[in-house]
Amino acid sequence: MLKSEDVKVLGSWSSPFVMRARIALNIKSVNYEYLEERLWEGKSELLLKSNPVHKKIPVLIHGDKPICESLVIVQYIDEVWSSGPSILPSDSHERATARFWAAYLDEKWFPTMKTIGLAQGEDARKAVIPQLEEGLVLLEEAFGKCSKGKPFFGGDQIGFQDIAFGCFLGWLRVTEKMNGAKLLSEDKTPALLEWAHRFCSDAAVKDVMPETDKLAEFSKMIMAKMRAAATPKS
Amino acid sequence: MVEVEIAKSMAEEVKLFKTWSTPFGLRVVWALKLKGIPYEAIDEDLSNKSALLLQYNPVYKKVPVLVHNGKPISESLVILEYIDETWKQNPLLPQDPLEKARERFWAKFNDEKLLQSIWGVFAKEGKEREEAMAASMENLKFVEEELKGKKFFGGEKIGLADITFGWLANLICVFEEVTGLKMIDERFPLLLAWIQEFSQHPIIKDAGPPHDKLVIKYQALYEKFHPAK
Numbered sequence: 001m002l003k004s005e006d007v008k009v010l011g012s013w014s015s016p017f018v019m020r021a022r023i024a025l026n027i028k029s030v031n032y033e034y035l036e037e038r039l040w041e042g043k044s045e046l047l048l049k050s051n052p053v054h055k056k057i058p059v060l061i062h063g064d065k066p067i068c069e070s071l072v073i074v075q076y077i078d079e080v081w082s083s084g085p086s087i088l089p090s091d092s093h094e095r096a097t098a099r100f101w102a103a104y105l106d107e108k109w110f111p112t113m114k115t116i117g118l119a120q121g122e123d124a125r126k127a128v129i130p131q132l133e134e135g136l137v138l139l140e141e142a143f144g145k146c147s148k149g150k151p152f153f154g155g156d157q158i159g160f161q162d163i164a165f166g167c168f169l170g171w172l173r174v175t176e177k178m179n180g181a182k183l184l185s186e187d188k189t190p191a192l193l194e195w196a197h198r199f200c201s202d203a204a205v206k207d208v209m210p211e212t213d214k215l216a217e218f219s220k221m222i223m224a225k226m227r228a229a230a231t232p233k234s
Numbered sequence: 235m236v237e238v239e240i241a242k243s244m245a246e247e248v249k250l251f252k253t254w255s256t257p258f259g260l261r262v263v264w265a266l267k268l269k270g271i272p273y274e275a276i277d278e279d280l281s282n283k284s285a286l287l288l289q290y291n292p293v294y295k296k297v298p299v300l301v302h303n304g305k306p307i308s309e310s311l312v313i314l315e316y317i318d319e320t321w322k323q324n325p326l327l328p329q330d331p332l333e334k335a336r337e338r339f340w341a342k343f344n345d346e347k348l349l350q351s352i353w354g355v356f357a358k359e360g361k362e363r364e365e366a367m368a369a370s371m372e373n374l375k376f377v378e379e380e381l382k383g384k385k386f387f388g389g390e391k392i393g394l395a396d397i398t399f400g401w402l403a404n405l406i407c408v409f410e411e412v413t414g415l416k417m418i419d420e421r422f423p424l425l426l427a428w429i430q431e432f433s434q435h436p437i438i439k440d441a442g443p444p445h446d447k448l449v450i451k452y453q454a455l456y457e458k459f460h461p462a463k
Binding site: 068099 | 307
């Protein structure tokens, strides 16, 4: 059995995907070494060696074996440290549901949110908001079905779906702040509003969830860089 | 007698909504057949989706959808994992968590990178097509590398990654024929060998739609993307 000191996470404080890996390790009480990649200064040797295909974070390095892709990492953590609290539900249909929503978030919802950063003009940005709200209404409904009256998608404790969704809360709050919008609201998503507070306060989450203000500053910096890169140089 | 009755009733409880040509639906067909699971196939006409499909997959309204004992599961990779967990014979995923992670990684790679880049070659024009071709070659190189020393991505037997990459075995030749562009050539000997092994597997061989019918379909699609000037 590998020692806990043999667990490393390569990541960035602002990445929701990295958060997933760290929350999972926290749930299992696994000690790990966290290595912050300074992505704007170029990728480290270790990152390029550990993830030659995508060259992206997060990477989990267990012993000398790298594991890439955040949801693959979370499932790996769940399976290796099987004596800790379970992250995926035990029922196969519930597992399928959890995976379905994680895929929805990664393939549809979060990519939509990212378009706000590059949208030209206030109108374009505002057009994205209803799409995000629609998705959240679907997730509110899913929460009702999956939680069955309990505090989390996973029941009494944080599970796969909570992690897959909750990691985006920092960026969700930044989007709300910078667009003067309420994505999670009392009237449309009351259950999720409360769930969000519980998730962010959870012991496994609170130290890895970035502060909204810090993330907002960071977001402004990235957007400025992206616009500069997109502007033709005269 | 009782066993036959039970087997019959269990068989009726697996339904698969797909279309005749969808490679995502075909993945699920392969998985069900590899495990010997009887199922009812329902081929949808996507221009006129059935009420049942819309009810079973309200979020995406897409195929494939697996319905097991009345409960729907959508998204092909989610379906494949569900099948593997529910019917334990001929496992698609290994037991070892690291090996499982590897299979899942490559399945994702196919869906998010390889498929997209090759589709770009098929559907785009000009500079975008050139970029898609360059990306496809890079992606195929990674896949070729992964096959080193292995008969299948899963080792000795077909696994989740093989099933996910499986469209390379029956659809790439269609794309190549329609576009006149060779994508998997002698630069990828391991991939070519894998395509042979995979397509000749007794379960895979006759499970897919006929080549000629696929050519007609994709030819029509190609002409839409690249109208004669």
